[in-house]
Amino acid sequence: MRLRRVILAVVVAGVLVAVGGLAWAWRPAIAPTSANQTISDRKTIDRGAELAAIGNCSDCHTRDAGVPYAGGRALPTPFGTIYASNLTPDLATGIGSWSEEAFRRAMHEGVDREGRQLYPAFPYDHFTKATDEDIHALYSFLMSIPAIRNVIPANQLSFPFSFRPIIAGWKVLFLSQASLENDTSKSAAWNRGRYLVEGLGHCGSCHTPRNALGGEKKGSLYAGGAAEGWNAPPLTASPFTTHHWTIDQLAEYLSTGWHKLHGAAAGPMADVAKNLGQASKDDVNAIATYIASLTQPDNKTAVITDNFAKNQPANVVAIYTGACAKCHNDRNDVGPSKALSLSLSTAVQQGDPANTVRVILHGIQSYRTGGGPYMPAFDAILTDAQIADITQYIRSRYTNQPQWADIKTEIIKARQEAQP
Amino acid sequence: MTISLKINGKSQDVDVDPSTPLLYVLRNDVGLHGPRFGCGLGQCGACTVHIDGRPTFSCILPIAAVGNREITTLEGLLEDGKPNKLQQAFIDEEAAQCGYCISGMVMRAQALLRTKPNPTDNEIRNYMRPNLCRCGTHTAIMRAIKRAAIA
Numbered sequence: 206m207r208l209r210r211v212i213l214a215v216v217v218a219g220v221l222v223a224v225g226g227l228a229w230a231w232r233p234a235i236a237p238t239s240a241n242q243t244i245s246d247r248k249t250i251d252r253g254a255e256l257a258a259i260g261n262c263s264d265c266h267t268r269d270a271g272v273p274y275a276g277g278r279a280l281p282t283p284f285g286t287i288y289a290s291n292l293t294p295d296l297a298t299g300i301g302s303w304s305e306e307a308f309r310r311a312m313h314e315g316v317d318r319e320g321r322q323l324y325p326a327f328p329y330d331h332f333t334k335a336t337d338e339d340i341h342a343l344y345s346f347l348m349s350i351p352a353i354r355n356v357i358p359a360n361q362l363s364f365p366f367s368f369r370p371i372i373a374g375w376k377v378l379f380l381s382q383a384s385l386e387n388d389t390s391k392s393a394a395w396n397r398g399r400y401l402v403e404g405l406g407h408c409g410s411c412h413t414p415r416n417a418l419g420g421e422k423k424g425s426l427y428a429g430g431a432a433e434g435w436n437a438p439p440l441t442a443s444p445f446t447t448h449h450w451t452i453d454q455l456a457e458y459l460s461t462g463w464h465k466l467h468g469a470a471a472g473p474m475a476d477v478a479k480n481l482g483q484a485s486k487d488d489v490n491a492i493a494t495y496i497a498s499l500t501q502p503d504n505k506t507a508v509i510t511d512n513f514a515k516n517q518p519a520n521v522v523a524i525y526t527g528a529c530a531k532c533h534n535d536r537n538d539v540g541p542s543k544a545l546s547l548s549l550s551t552a553v554q555q556g557d558p559a560n561t562v563r564v565i566l567h568g569i570q571s572y573r574t575g576g577g578p579y580m581p582a583f584d585a586i587l588t589d590a591q592i593a594d595i596t597q598y599i600r601s602r603y604t605n606q607p608q609w610a611d612i613k614t615e616i617i618k619a620r621q622e623a624q625p
Numbered sequence: 626m627t628i629s630l631k632i633n634g635k636s637q638d639v640d641v642d643p644s645t646p647l648l649y650v651l652r653n654d655v656g657l658h659g660p661r662f663g664c665g666l667g668q669c670g671a672c673t674v675h676i677d678g679r680p681t682f683s684c685i686l687p688i689a690a691v692g693n694r695e696i697t698t699l700e701g702l703l704e705d706g707k708p709n710k711l712q713q714a715f716i717d718e719e720a721a722q723c724g725y726c727i728s729g730m731v732m733r734a735q736a737l738l739r740t741k742p743n744p745t746d747n748e749i750r751n752y753m754r755p756n757l758c759r760c761g762t763h764t765a766i767m768r769a770i771k772r773a774a775i776a
Binding site for chain 1: 644747
């Protein structure tokens, strides 16, 4: 099976290089600029900062506890590890020698200043939709931040993925540069939202499933994908959502990381929410307008499920009561941790326990400065067996869905991911 | 329900409801007042103890979940009845203002020094992040941890 996959990968790669080579592989270098580009238009720089927040740029381009935008974060992919580049205007190790033309080409075509193909971990399949005006603002912002010298480690990819020209073939299949046509039957906010969601926001990078070659399945737009081990839930109609998200609910959730009927943005989505908190209200409302339009409004209201009477082992109930129920108290009062009834949690409704297990292990720590939702990490408080029991208990008490299989495997996986 | 615990190297039986948080048992039934009740929600760290050497919020650890894991409290760090090196460093640096968080701070810092005997400032800051101090004695706490690390 493994061998067949490798052979398939090599054959596919070969064909892609052959086809893609013609159209994409060769791109000339763009002459380096010798001095940093200084752009002093404060309004443009501020706009660029907002767009960078919507694009979530700093999440990938910042190492843990590192300087924002100085790069070096390891991004695990199915094909190996890619290190995010340094976006500060350092001449030697950042993008200080990049002209705006070179930056625009990277965003639109996925090619660096020297003409090398960039891996699509950098989501230029979305950024290609960004207007020249927005790219100018982003470029102005990046050139305005302090230059940090930070040498980025070489990528660790296996052959054939280590051979950059094959990316040209990937682009033939998965990079569509067609710009978005205005849909006059929809509101301005919807059109703006679609532009941000499809473009800089690159929501589909996580929320659309990917095929074996790492391309987004265009037939399953926003049907749910994966992000760093977490499930990125479907944004389209979904059995996991107990009730429809309205535009206002989405806007509040996206800009604060929390909504009282839907819960907290945890895992990688917490970073997105923190960034969208920096974006303009109009843009967040536009994003919410577009995303809300992906599902049909229903008249369902949030219903609290509580199958408390079910037979459960006494020790699991005791652990749930002492460890979880102080915050998840099923009353209307969410308390300082902003904990909801778990029957409202999307994570608990999902088909597999990936998100529930990860929230229990790692907690929700992202909003400690600023007063958002909080949950302590239980990785050292409870044992793996206890976490597995609690996970299953929550599932059967707070949903009417079938029990989860393989919770223990998921816990082991989540613990391994968390190793530095 | 009678539950047997291993606290600071000794076995102890307690008779409590199994959902009772370890913190309450330590303070009310065992008489160890090192760990403090701050928020009761695992937010502040004043209740930090070690469970098998790892710093843990005891206010959200139900007694039923402790099992036969080793519990160490602030009192368990004493050596021959005297403050250990880290505890003495906190005293010498006058790291306490109101002092409410300090027991938890010492417990977390001790766990750090056990795995990283000579941590950098950044490593200390990152590791100590779960524990909060409202008085703002962070710089004195930093000095105390570094003093114990070098000493």
